[in-house]
Amino acid sequence: MRVFSIxxxxxxxxxxxxxxxxxxxxxxxxxxxxxxxxxxxxxxxxGTDTDKHQTAGAIESFFRxxxxxEKSLKEIVGSLVSDFLLVEGMKTSPIPKLWCIGNAPIGxxxxxxxxxxxxxxxxxxxxxxxxxxxxxxxxxxxxxIIMKEAIDLDNLNV
Numbered sequence: 001m002r003v004f005s006i007x008x009x010x011x012x013x014x015x016x017x018x019x020x021x022x023x024x025x026x027x028x029x030x031x032x033x034x035x036x037x038x039x040x041x042x043x044x045x046x047g048t049d050t051d052k053h054q055t056a057g058a059i060e061s062f063f064r065x066x067x068x069x070e071k072s073l074k075e076i077v078g079s080l081v082s083d084f085l086l087v088e089g090m091k092t093s094p095i096p097k098l099w100c101i102g103n104a105p106i107g108x109x110x111x112x113x114x115x116x117x118x119x120x121x122x123x124x125x126x127x128x129x130x131x132x133x134x135x136x137x138x139x140x141x142x143x144x145i146i147m148k149e150a151i152d153l154d155n156l157n158v
Contacts, residue, residue, distance in 0.1 A: 001033070001077070001081070001082050001083065001084065001085050001152070001153045002083065002084050002085070002150035002151060002152055002153065003073065003084070003085040003086075003087065003095055003150060003151060003152075003153045003156060004084065004085075004086060004087070004095065004096055004097065004098075004146045004149065004150040004151075005086070005087040005088075005089070005090050005091075005093065005095040005096065005097035005098070006018050006021070006086060006087070006088050006089075006097065006098050006100065006118075007088075007089060007090060007091035007097045007098070007099055007100065007111060008091070008098075008099055008100030008101060008102070008118075009100075009101075009104075011102060012100040012101055012102035012104070013100050013102050013118070013120065013136050014088050014089075014100050015049045015052055015053075015088060016136070017098070017100060017118060017136055017142070018034065018049075018052075018053060018056070018086055018088050019052055019053065019055075019056035020056075020136075020137075020139045020142075021086060021139065021142060021143060021146065022034070022053060022056040022057045022058050022086065023056050023057055023139075024139045024140065024143045025057075025083070025084060025143060025146075026056075026057040028143070030083040030084055031059050031081075031082040031083045031084070032057065032058045032059065032082060032083065032084045032085075032086055033058060033059055033060045033061070033062075033077060033080055033082040033084070033085050033086075034050070034053040034058045034060075034061045034062070034085070034086045034087070034088065035061070035062045035063070035064050035073060035076060035077075035085065035086075035087045035088070035089075036049045036050050036053070036061065036062070036063050036064070036088045036089060037064040037065070037087060037088065037089030037090045038063070038064070038065050038089055039065070039066065049088060050062065050063055053086075053088075058086075059080075059082060060080055060082075062076050062077070064076060064089075072157070072158060073085065073087070073153060073156065073158055074153060074154075074156075077153070084146070084150060085153055090158070091111045092111060092112075093158050094112060094113055094156070094158065095113065095151070095156065095158065096113050096115050096149040096150060096151060097111065097113055097114055097115065098114070098115065098116050098117075098118050098142065098145070098146075099111060099114040099116070099117050099118065100118045100119075100136070101117060101118065101119050101125070102119070102120055103119070103120045103121060103124075105125070105126065106125060106126065106128055106129070110129060114129075114131060115131065115132075115145050115149045116131060116132040116133070116134050116142065116145050117129070117131060117132070117133045117134070118134055118135075118136050118142065119133060119134070119135060119136065120135065120136055121135065122134055122135045122138075132145070
């Protein structure tokens with residue numbers, strides 16, 4: 001199973017982007033499991049981010065929060081098998097990631113291992129870091145980056 005993260009601050013389009021990525025990977029014949037990582041306690045029921053992930057086509061979706069933060073991604077996923085594990089969150093982890101900024105400026109620093117910056121309007125974003133800046137609806141290019149940069153979950157210790 002290969003892992004990749006979609007990170008950013010609240011309100012920058014992470015969940016919507018994860019949904020689009022799941023749909024595109026599913027269309028290409030790949031299976032996806034997701035983990036939503038948050039500092040907050042999980043909400044339950046319809047309309048939650050994990051529910052949205054499954055509605056988009058994830059075969060399973062988990063929540064990683066304050067009560068199970070000590071568990072590794074491997075422990076959370078258990079024996080489930082999938083082509084990809086998409087993690088929404090974990091901005092400080094070493095997992096390769098997309099950095100979602102919505103319509104905000106990039107900022108003076110970005111997390112480690114960012115493979116592309118995702119904006120609602122890439123033409124308005126100043127390129128400070130010499131990494132791709134893509135619009136959030138450029139799903140084929142975004143999935144291409146994930147296919148190239150995702151790493152094997154067995155090689156990760158988070």
